[in-house]
Amino acid sequence: MSSVLVILETRSGELRPACLETVGAARTIADAKGCNVVALATETANIDAAVVGGAGADQLMIATADAHSADAAATTIARVAKEVGADVVLLSATVRGRDITPRVAALLDTGFAADCTAVDSNTMIFTRPICGGKAFNNVKVNGDVVVASLRPNFFASAGRDHTAEISEVASETALAQVVEVAAQSGGRPDVAESTIVVSGGRGMASPDNWNLIEAIADAIPGAGLGASRAVVDAGWRPHSEQVGQTGKTVSPELYIAIGISGAIQHLAGMRSSKVIVAINKDPDAPIFKHATYGIVGDVFEVLPELAAELAK
Ligand SMILES: Cc1cc2nc3c(=O)[nH]c(=O)nc-3n(C[C@H](O)[C@H](O)[C@H](O)COP(=O)(O)OP(=O)(O)OC[C@H]3O[C@@H](n4cnc5c(N)ncnc54)[C@H](O)[C@@H]3O)c2cc1C
CATH class of the missing domain: 3.40.50.620 (HUPs)
Structure with missing residues (x-):
């Protein structure tokens, strides 16, 4: 059979x-x-x-x-x-x-x-x-x-x-064997497997501001962290978080794009997300054409307010 x-x-x-x-x-x-x-x-x-x-x-x-x-x-x-x-x-x-x-x-x-x-x-x-x-x-x-x-x-x-x-x-004999998998994302789920992804881009201005992104992810159980290539190339975030054509492909229930312009190479990795929320101060940012919900605003004003609401 x-x-x-x-x-x-x-x-x-x-x-x-x-x-x-x-x-x-x-x-x-x-x-x-x-x-x-x-x-x-x-x-x-x-x-x-x-x-x-x-x-x-x-x-x-x-x-x-x-x-x-x-x-x-x-x-x-x-x-x-x-x-x-x-x-x-x-x-x-x-x-x-x-x-x-x-x-x-x-x-x-x-x-x-x-x-x-x-x-x-x-x-x-x-x-x-x-x-x-x-x-x-x-x-x-x-x-x-x-x-x-x-x-x-x-x-x-x-x-x-x-x-x-x-x-x-019975398993077959291994010619090469993995001896260790070292997680890089601080105990959070891998971005490719998260049902909710909180993703940051160059609009965050500095890696020192990632605590604002993490505060959002912390408030949503099971959320993973993503990033644009611009911030990965700048050394702000690890490559394991990069979403896009040369990063990981994700299709979560919810993708929150924060300070990300929505370049075609980034969209390639996340456009099939079920719900996309974009936060960007530029109302003409390409990401808004693909977003289910858009917030036009400064991340440094929007994120603390959003974190406070999520904490309620
Ligand atoms: C071959 C190739 C492969 C690539 N692969 C990838 C890939 O896998 N993944 C990927 O992401 N990119 C990839 N890229 C790069 C891609 O083209 C873009 O350069 C990159 O996605 C831009 O990242 P970003 O949106 O973070 O930065 P930017 O394009 O600089 O956008 C920053 C955004 O933040 C907004 N912003 C700025 N300040 C604030 C603020 N205070 N509040 C709110 N919003 C603000 C701006 O309005 C802007 O829209 C690739 C490019 C090439 C050529």
Whole structure:
């Protein structure tokens, strides 16, 4: 019997939330095909079978590796894909997913669709934004196995009441292994995985003023910090926070752009956000053309007032 294999991503032994959306997409495809969803974590982790089952998986396999290795993850995925008769393999288009997806496709001698934002589960045609979101590619994978990575925040967990059947699988040997992941954003969620992003640009005038941005993020539980390239290039913020064409692509529920002009390269990384709030003193700033709500004002007046309101 065929199946849809979906890869779970973990960090420090915990499941990363974006994977549950990918599991939900796997469920939709499996329902159209009339087959099972097998979820595979490529390293040992503390994963709740009810959470993964609720997101849409029938089976949960946890591999024995005690640390991440892109090559071992890919060879383990390719082997398990054959063992479970997978004709679809889905990953999340995270930094790690982008590393593993082409390796898996190569090992399975097939093609892949990367960073997809939609899939037609009947035709198996994937949609992926190109040219910074100004156009879309519709992609069909012609190999025996369809491999694809799905962009976070575009798919939904199945949200059902089900506990996946759990089992252990052997990991392949690692040729190169990650020994440490050092977080840079002060314990906040990664900007690419945050459902709310508070993002600052050159309008903040100095890195010393970032306490105003952090005060907004602190008042919104789970908010991540983003930045324009101008402030990253100036050394005000780490590259891990950069949003845009040469930074990260985000599509949160809420994106707050503070002192950011809205250059095309910045828009490329955030224009698919569900709600965009822009704060800028220039009423003609391009960001306002894409904003759901706009505040024309000086950040040094608006941000303290906003922080005070959020604290209420
Ligand atoms: C190949 C290439 C790739 C690029 N990749 C990226 C990328 O990945 N991400 C990215 O962001 N950029 C990228 N850029 C750079 C991009 O073109 C812009 O230069 C950059 O986004 C501008 O950043 P900014 O909006 O912070 O600064 P600015 O364009 O200088 O805008 C600052 C804004 O702050 C406002 N402002 C100033 N003072 C205040 C105040 N007191 N109160 C309120 N508002 C105020 C101004 O009105 C202005 O709109 C790339 C460029 C190239 C050529």
